[in-house]
Each structure stands twice: as C-alpha cells, then as structure tokens.
Amino acid sequence: MGELFQAFGSTGWIARFVLALLAAFSIASWTLMVLKLRQLRRVDAANRAFQAEFRKATRLADVQAAAAKNSTAPLAGMFRAGYIELEAQARVLQRAGQPAGQIKSLAGIERALQRAIGVESGRLQRFLPFLATTASACPFIGLFGTVWGIMTTFQAIARSGSTSIVTVAPGIAEALINTAAGLAAAIPAVVAYNAFLGSLRRQRGAMEDFLLEFLNLTERTFT
Helix, strand or coil: CHHHHHHHHCCCHHHHHHHHHHHHHHHHHHHHHHHHHHHHHHHHHHHHHHHHHHHHCCCHHHHHHHHHHCCCCHHHHHHHHHHHHHHHHHHHHHHCCCCCCCCCCHHHHHHHHHHHHHHHHHHHCCCHHHHHHHHHHHHHHHHHHHHHHHHHHHHHHHHHCCCCHHHHHHHHHHHHHHHHHHHHHHHHHHHHHHHHHHHHHHHHHHHHHHHHHHHHHHHHHHC
16 A cells, blocks of 8 residues: 555656546446445345335225335336326316226326336436446547657656666656556446446336336226
8 A cells, every 4th residue: 555655756747637526437437336235225125125025915095104204216207207198197087077996098097107118217326427427538648648658758767868677667667657547546446337227127127017007906996
C-alpha cells in the first residue's frame, strides 16, 4: 500500500486528476452494485411472497392485502394497475346500467398490465446505465493517462538526452498506473452490468408470466 501512495505521489497533476476521476467512478460503481444487489434480492423475496398469496386467491379482491404487504414487489405494482383498470371498467358499466360482475374489455386490462411492466422495469433499471458508462469510459480515461505518461517519458528523454531507466521509469510508471486503474474500474462494472441485465430479464419474464395469470383469473371471475 505504501508503494502505491509513493507511486501516486510521484505522478504529475494530469495523472493525479485521471486517477482521482477513475477512483470516483470506481467508488460510485461499487456503491451502485451493492445497492442494486440488495434491491434485486428484496424484489425477489417480495415477488415470491406476493405470488404465493396471489395463486392461493380465488378472487382478485382477496389479493389486495397481499399487494399492500409486499408493496416493493413489481408483481404487486402490476396487480394494482390491473385492479385499478378493473374498477374503472366496473364504474363505467355501473353508470350504463349493466349488471355487476362483468368487465368491459379484457384487452384494456392487458394494456394496463403492459404499461405497468414498463413502469416496473424502468424502476428496476434505474442507475444501471451508469455501470455501462463506467465500463465503456474508464478504459479510455485510463488510456488518456497512459498516453500522457508516455509523453512525459519522451519529454524527460529530450531534456536529459538519456534513455536510462532512471529517466524513463517515472513516465512509464505513470502510464502503467493509469492503465491499471482504468481496467480496475471498468472490469467489475462490466461484469456486474451483465449480471444485473440477466437478473432483470428474469424479472421481466416473471412479470409477463404474471400478466397471463392475472388475465386468466380475471376471465374466470368476470366472464
């Protein structure tokens, strides 16, 4: 660790700025990874709990308590959207003098659920683009520091007229430190981003399956 601080202290101000920028990206991306992992675990648990209650229910009204108890579950958000549409259709039919226990349009309920899928997917994807930015930008930021370190090396050679290791070592060390820092920030971000995308695809698949379950239960109840 002492050698790292010594190496950092021997770099120029451009290299220090590059390293500080990469450190900020790295800290922010690691914080986001931890928070996103915790969020997805909570969502998984809430979805499982809500889905178990939903599958036990024989009427949609029975599921409202489960939706309120598992409010962070995307499936609960979908249920609320579908149930609101059901109530809206029921009010329209009631004003038209139609008998209770019917729905106006199953397709309308499906559209409401599709909109809810978009809303819940957007909530789960929040801040993920930052990981993609970190993964794509940090290697180039590190490359800029690398090029600057090579330029520093050539300037040192020009000033001293010597190509000895004592002359070129500081610039080469500066270049390599920036290269390593760029990769150290980018690699965890790209791995986490791909892992989170896989998890989000599974979540979306679960929401699309729930859409079909909701429509089936609606059809059994109201038609």
